[in-house]
Each structure stands twice: as C-alpha cells, then as structure tokens.
Amino acid sequence: MKLKVLSAPYLVWMVIFIVVPLLMVAYFAFTNESGGFTMENISNVGQYANIFVRSIWLSVIATLICLLIAYPVAFTLSRMEKHKQGTMMMLVMLPMWMNFLLRTYAWMTLLGNNGIINNILGFFGLGPFKLINTSGAVVLGMVYNYLPFMILPLYSVMEKIDKSVLEAAQDLGCSSRSTLFRVIIPLSLPGITSGITMVFVPAISTFIISRMLGGGSNLLIGDLIEMQFLGNSYNPNLGAAISLVLMVIILVIMTIMNQFSPDDQVLI
Amino acid sequence: MKKLGKIYMAAVLMFLYVPIFVLIVFSFNESKSRSVFSGFTLDWYEKLFRNDIIISSLINTIIIAVIASIVSTILGTLAAIGINNMRKVPKALVMNVTNMPIINPEIVTGVSLMLLFVFFAARMNLEFGFVTLLIAHITFDVPYVILNIMPKFKQLDPHLYEAAQDLGCSPFKAFRKVVLPEIMPGVISGFLMAFTYSLDDFVISYFTSGSTSQTLPITIYSMTRRKVSPEINALSTLIFLVVVIILIVKNIIENKQAKRNASFRRN
Numbered sequence: 001m002k003l004k005v006l007s008a009p010y011l012v013w014m015v016i017f018i019v020v021p022l023l024m025v026a027y028f029a030f031t032n033e034s035g036g037f038t039m040e041n042i043s044n045v046g047q048y049a050n051i052f053v054r055s056i057w058l059s060v061i062a063t064l065i066c067l068l069i070a071y072p073v074a075f076t077l078s079r080m081e082k083h084k085q086g087t088m089m090m091l092v093m094l095p096m097w098m099n100f101l102l103r104t105y106a107w108m109t110l111l112g113n114n115g116i117i118n119n120i121l122g123f124f125g126l127g128p129f130k131l132i133n134t135s136g137a138v139v140l141g142m143v144y145n146y147l148p149f150m151i152l153p154l155y156s157v158m159e160k161i162d163k164s165v166l167e168a169a170q171d172l173g174c175s176s177r178s179t180l181f182r183v184i185i186p187l188s189l190p191g192i193t194s195g196i197t198m199v200f201v202p203a204i205s206t207f208i209i210s211r212m213l214g215g216g217s218n219l220l221i222g223d224l225i226e227m228q229f230l231g232n233s234y235n236p237n238l239g240a241a242i243s244l245v246l247m248v249i250i251l252v253i254m255t256i257m258n259q260f261s262p263d264d265q266v267l268i
Numbered sequence: 269m270k271k272l273g274k275i276y277m278a279a280v281l282m283f284l285y286v287p288i289f290v291l292i293v294f295s296f297n298e299s300k301s302r303s304v305f306s307g308f309t310l311d312w313y314e315k316l317f318r319n320d321i322i323i324s325s326l327i328n329t330i331i332i333a334v335i336a337s338i339v340s341t342i343l344g345t346l347a348a349i350g351i352n353n354m355r356k357v358p359k360a361l362v363m364n365v366t367n368m369p370i371i372n373p374e375i376v377t378g379v380s381l382m383l384l385f386v387f388f389a390a391r392m393n394l395e396f397g398f399v400t401l402l403i404a405h406i407t408f409d410v411p412y413v414i415l416n417i418m419p420k421f422k423q424l425d426p427h428l429y430e431a432a433q434d435l436g437c438s439p440f441k442a443f444r445k446v447v448l449p450e451i452m453p454g455v456i457s458g459f460l461m462a463f464t465y466s467l468d469d470f471v472i473s474y475f476t477s478g479s480t481s482q483t484l485p486i487t488i489y490s491m492t493r494r495k496v497s498p499e500i501n502a503l504s505t506l507i508f509l510v511v512v513i514i515l516i517v518k519n520i521i522e523n524k525q526a527k528r529n530a531s532f533r534r535n
Contacts, residue, residue: 007350010343017407021380073280076273095284097511101488102504106287109302119303205373222375229379243376
C-alpha cells in the first residue's frame, strides 16, 4: 500500500481552501470590477501610506515593549526551581485562554473616561485624563494581548541554557553585564526572533484592538482591510491589494528576522 | 537581586490579571456603572442565561468546534502519514503551503476565504453561514494537527513498521499496532489545539460567518459595540472559571502521569 495516497484528501482540501483563496486575493488585487487587468488598486494603496506608517510604528513599539517586559520574566522563570516553573508558566499563559475580545474589553472598562483609572486618579485630585481612544491605548492593548506570545518562546530557549554555562562565564571573569550580552542574549537569539514575529504579525494586522481602544482616529491596516470587505466602503479589489501589501511587509520582516536566527530555526 | 526578580514577576502578573479581576468584580455590580461598585447582585448572570442570542451562539460555537476538530484531526492525521512518505521536494512544498495559514495574518486568511465563498455563492447554491464557517474552521485547524503529528514521525524508527510486516502483520495491522500508538500523543495534542483554536477564533469567523450562523466570539464582539453591557462581565467570569478548572484538572492529570512514569522507571 502506498501511504502517500492517504494525504490525497488533505491535498485536495489544501488546494481549494488555502492555495486558491490566496490566488484569488492576488487576482482581485490586480483586476478591476469587470475583471480587466489593472495596477490601479496597488497604486491606490499609496493613498493610505499614513495608515501603513502608523500600523508599522505602533506594532514595532508594542513589539519592543513586549520584548523589554518579557525578557526578564522569561529569564527569572527559567532560573526558578523546576516545579515552580510549571506553575508560574501556567499563571503567565492563563489569560491567553480568555478570548482576546474579552481581554480588550477589560481595558475599555479600565481606560474609559469614567473608567476606574480616571476614578482613582480623580480621588487624588488628578485628571480626568483622556486615556481611551489614543494611540497609547492601542499600544497598551497590543502589549497586553500579545505579551505571553513573547514570554513563551523566550522561556523555552532560556530554559535550555545550562546553569553551569553562566557560572563558567562568571568564573572566566565576565561581569554580570557581559554575561548578559555575550552569553545569555546570543544563546536566546532564536527565542527573541520567534517572539518578535509572534507579536509583530498579529499586532500589525489587528483591527479589533484599534477599534475598541483607538476610537475612530487610530485606524490600522486591519481596519482598512475590514472596511473594504464588510464596512461601508465595499471594494474587495482595493481590500485584496491592501492585504497583498500587508503580506509583503510581513514577508520582508520575517526574512530580515530569519537572517538573525541560526540556520534551522523555524519561525512559528 | 532575587527579591527584585520576585517583585518584577509580581508586577507583571498584576498587569496580566488586574483587568480580568476588575471584570469579575463588576460582574456582581448592581448598577451599570463600570467604575463605581454600588452593591452585590447576580442579576447579570440571570440575564446572561436568559439571553437567547448568547446561548444559541455558544451552542453553535461548540458544535462547530467539535465537528471541525474531529474532521481536521482525521484529515490531518492521514495527511501527516502521507506527507511523511513523500520525497523531499514535494514534502517541502506541501509543508510550506500548510504553514501558510499559520504564518499569514488571520485577517488575510479570513478575507481570502471570504473571496472564495463569495465566488461560490454567486455560482452555486452556497450561503454564508454554518457551512462556510465549518469549512473555514477546518481549514485553519488542519495545519495545527499536521504540525503536531509530524515531529512524532521523526522519533519513530521506520524499521519497526517493516519488522512488524516481516513478522506477519498486514500493512494495516502493522500501522495500527506500531505506528499509530507512537504518533497518538501528537494526534491528541493536535486535536485539542484545533478544538481550542476553533472555540476561540474571532477574526476568520467574522469574515466567513454571515448573519445566519454566529459564534460566541462574534456575539461578544457585537456586545462590546454597544455602550454598556454588564452581561459581558458575567460571561467573562464564567469563561475564566471554566478555563481555570480545565487547567487545574489538566495539571493534576499530568502530575499523576509524571509520577506513574517515574515509578515505572524505578521498577
């Protein structure tokens, strides 16, 4: 019996529901309503350059903040006693099991103009501050939602760094600073790169966080795409073109990230 | 230094949990206010259970997640066995395409499927709803099943399968007795992953659902669009509770297994 045959049903499924839809995105991006070839959609994407710049900017900031917060967390976790590590990891990952809409909604409650944070600040005679519907709130939402995505890959590489390696570095005269920069960071590089992609990709393509926490004034690429398919400005051709550009941006970033990570690391 | 680490961990955990606990506390709040706690009540829970839209979308979500994860586990297990027996180049090609829905932003997967369904809807008798949702869920579930099973083949000695046949097993029996038990942990974790992703998915469902068949995340989304709806707080509390219970049970089972394995080794 040829075992290869077993994959036939999936291969058919894959072609119809993965390959063809992506080809359709490309087809729509390069055609007009009547189906003729056009470059107009792609060139129209240029009009939204400011939204693209904002999306890239906010998601880069969110990714960096995640990295800065997550790195010490992952390191501290990896140096704990083994039985504590499991429990702590579960605590860190538990919020991820709640739907991200609920997690984002929680911040709507906290940041609102009559929300709890403003209420507490008001108690001390401060504010009220405009916290919600700002780009800062969008970044906060991204960091909150995707932080565990950064902690997990960092932790899984750092857990494998042997304690004796760090001790050896110190025995050989490394200060704790140079142990960090010359031993720990190089060894955890694969975790850093996969953490960055795991945060950056959902952050740059989100449309929920910007809608719930950013108000109408902080549109991101995701909002733009959503508007072309389900919103008021129905235009699947333009939507497909924007999606295509988004895919190219992500591809470029992932290629750059791949340059930094050692040979056989798969970015997932 | 150690103390600093503890304080830091506590601060990060606070950041992760305070928003959730605020939701939980306010699910018992008498007034609709989101910042002032005026008194204890269970009204919102009662309203939640009387809310037909929420209940029906919850049932719908579970039905879709169950069917999608079962179908994708079967499809994915067969696929993984086949892919494992492919030659290098076709194998790499298929795996690259399989990775696409995982690497691609969800919104792109969502709109690409929507374009396909719009195309079918215009030409055949296909409506956006249960069927399109189910197809979309199976599509993004299968890659996770395959990715969970493939590493198991690397640990499996291919000669075992041949040896079983040499010793008189039919190919099917050899597969069932030798290969299947070895890849089973991957199949199960793939199934569980597919199931949870299906339960949790919003973005892809949002683009492929239409108005007749809603999932719970879509209902939650439309609730958050309204100004204040404390029922969401009650719903969050219940979901949080379920998650905590599941994780605790999972931990207990894993600990028991680890202990049993340890005692096996000692004997």
